[in-house]
């Protein structure tokens with residue numbers, strides 16, 4: 001489905017992003033992974049190559065504007081184009097508002113919101129000039145409904161939705177779509193940190209009665225990133241087993 005396409009995925013060293021990278025690898029894409037953890041990024045890249053896929057990796061901090069522009073410039077120099085950008089890198093620094101520090105706030109906004117901006121900024125002009133592009137950004141259920149202890153995270157993820165809608169408007173006439181995937185409760189290292197009894201209680205509240213898997217999210221990303229989804233832009237697909245309807 002993505003044969004001949006170059007797909008850049010941030011935060012794909014583990015969790016949902018790694019699953020997305022492997023799925024695109026199986027679909028014939030050239031997959032470029034950018035992650036804070038360079039070792040993990042390279043590991044995922046090697047896994048794709050071992051299965052006869054095409055992949056490469058870069059260590060990078062999405063919150064760093066200059067570094068991001070340099071990384072993307074290197075990718076254009078080596079691969080000639082970027083068809084799909086998936087902004088999956090994200091962090092949490094949870095605390096009730098009472099206990100939340102400015103550092104907690106700044107770190108989450110810098111990675112989740114500014115990081116997404118940095119990557120879009122680096123590819124947008126080239127995508128519009130090429131007349132083709134698919135941008136898929138990561139929000140969260142917390143960015144739609146709010147969530148106790150996540151003032152910073154909810155703000156960053158709601159911001160991603162607003163940003164995406166504007167990018168969609170600006171890219172629409174030039175063949176560039178921008179959409180959002182908003183996962184609910186997905187099994188990854190990010191959620192592994194939640195105590196077992198809390199997790200079980202959360203699962204009881206999910207209409208589908210199970211935790212989501214990275215593959216559930218990867219499928220929605222592939223759909224939005226496909227050529228055939230060119231008439232879908234500025235939308236949010238919630239992948240949450242019915243937690244919010």
Ligand SMILES: NC(=O)c1ccc[n+]([C@@H]2O[C@H](COP(=O)([O-])OP(=O)(O)OC[C@H]3O[C@@H](n4cnc5c(N)ncnc54)[C@H](O)[C@@H]3O)[C@@H](O)[C@H]2O)c1
Pocket residue numbers: 010011012013014015016017034035036037040060061062063087088089090091111115138139140141182183184185186187188189190191
């Ligand atoms: N897991 C869930 O239940 C869930 C729910 C809703 C939304 N999400 C969102 O999905 C995305 C992926 O989540 P996950 O659960 O796979 O997380 P994860 O913590 O398992 O993986 C996140 C990856 O992002 C990388 N990363 C973090 N900061 C970075 C930075 N500044 N620059 C580059 N890379 C960076 C990490 O090294 C890691 O490899 C995130 O945007 C997250 O907010 C996850």
